[in-house]
Amino acid sequence: MTKTIRNFINKNQDSEIAITSDNDQKITFKALKKHIYDISGQLSSHGIRKNNRAVIVLPNGPEMATAFLAISSYMSAAPLNPSYKLNEYEFYLEDLKPKIVIVEKNSSNPVIEAAKKLKIEICEIKHIEGQPKGIFNLYNSSSSFEFSDENDEALVLHTSGTTSRPKVVPLTNKNIFSSSFNISRSLKLNPDDHCYNIMPLFHIHGLIAILCSSIFAGASVHASTGFNALNFLDQAKKENITWYSGVPTMHQGILLRAKKNVELAQSLSLRFIRSSSASLPPAVFEELKDVFKTTVIEAYGMTEASHQMTSNPLPPEKQKAGFVGKPAGPEVCIMDAAGIIQTNGVEGEVCIRGDNVTKGYENNEEANKSSFINGWFRTGDQGFFDNDGYLKISGRLKEIINRGGEKISPLEIDNILMEHEAVEQVVTFGVKDKMLGEVIGVAIVVKKGIECTDTEIKNYARMHLADFKVPKHICFLDEIPKGATGKMQRIGLAQKLGLE
16 A cells, blocks of 8 residues: 555545544544545645645644645645744745645634735635535535655644754655554554544644544544643543543643542543653653553654654553653664764664654755764754663753743744844743743843833733743843853753743
8 A cells, every 4th residue: 555644544444433523523434535535626626736735724623633634635734823923924834835825714813914915825614514514625616636645745844943944844645654553553543442632733743643643543533622621521521532642731731630530530441641742740640640540651752753753652561651662663773973873771862764754854955964864863852772672861952942842943032032122132042840841931131221121022922923932931131141152052041040
């Protein structure tokens, strides 16, 4: 079988359920297959080809799930965060050069203004009467179309860089097919499994670890409208779920409710709980196990690997708190700075290679040169394998801020805040945080003769950045610490300023 998204959807039994949503709405695999075929024909009839890109800006839910599956089966899908501001959309649209932007009917999202400015066609989804949410049309006409092959781009996402603009990560059908297979195998997913999706579907974790791995295995997904810790347990019970996957902050929010309602939590009879995208504190690992009386699986993923690289195994094998498990798909090794593979117990950079790994960043020769060594991709994370072959992540070589699984480029924040009339110099850095892992700190030198407060800076940031990128800690300094070469130092700055 050719390793394409269309093929792993089409191999499933027509009568099985693929996607559920609120109000007991269900989409069978038969309906999903027809939807994907219809959307391909509609796009083709409109002159849109398999090598084009479509930006998708939809809220979480069944439409977002089926839009991603339909678009990525035919062409390249570029899902973007619906909470971005106008200037962020302008950047991403200019960078991605999509043929169309897909939005809800009567949407007022600022992506519409950005698309109009850049003369990109806006396409509203058209609900079909009598059909469940998630089955829709894009255009009224249809034509024959060319099928994608495994080397065609199916998904494109941005990953933040510390010294340059965010990098474009193209992922092929083969990348996604391979990762979906790897995850479904490591979790032993089968058609009886039903997952509650609480992850955003513009993020690699939700798209691949939950949606694609489930569909690959013929399992089903409850396409929720987003994460709500208050109603999670009731909805999970109603849906009769067998597992869910989230970031540590989500697990902590769910635990707060579950500890007050242990009977309901344990009545879910979950096969396992999965955690990824940020380090799961061992205390949270133990609490989840204890409260839900189930297996907790911590995994390690990144966009460039189409998500999963390592995962703790299911019983009867051991799950280790504080470790991200064993290689679960790609080959994983630890290298020193010279590219020499290290033995167990020796710390170095985590490097990967395999069919799920991107071939490289788009139009970024410099990043590709520094990110690949002897055919291995360098993750920028530091770690070691123990004697049982479990990986421990001990730190990050890169300066990305990981706020509860959301990766943020410090440079992006620098560039926005430098536009403020009072700011002379700024450097953004990560500050350790118990709940989120890291939050954003900024050190600012104000222009002489101008007064400025932290409230002003935060309000300015809110106007130009998504909420999760707004700094929590703001320090006004006479001078920002610099290294020997005169570069402003991010690493260790939180400690120097007494924030850690």
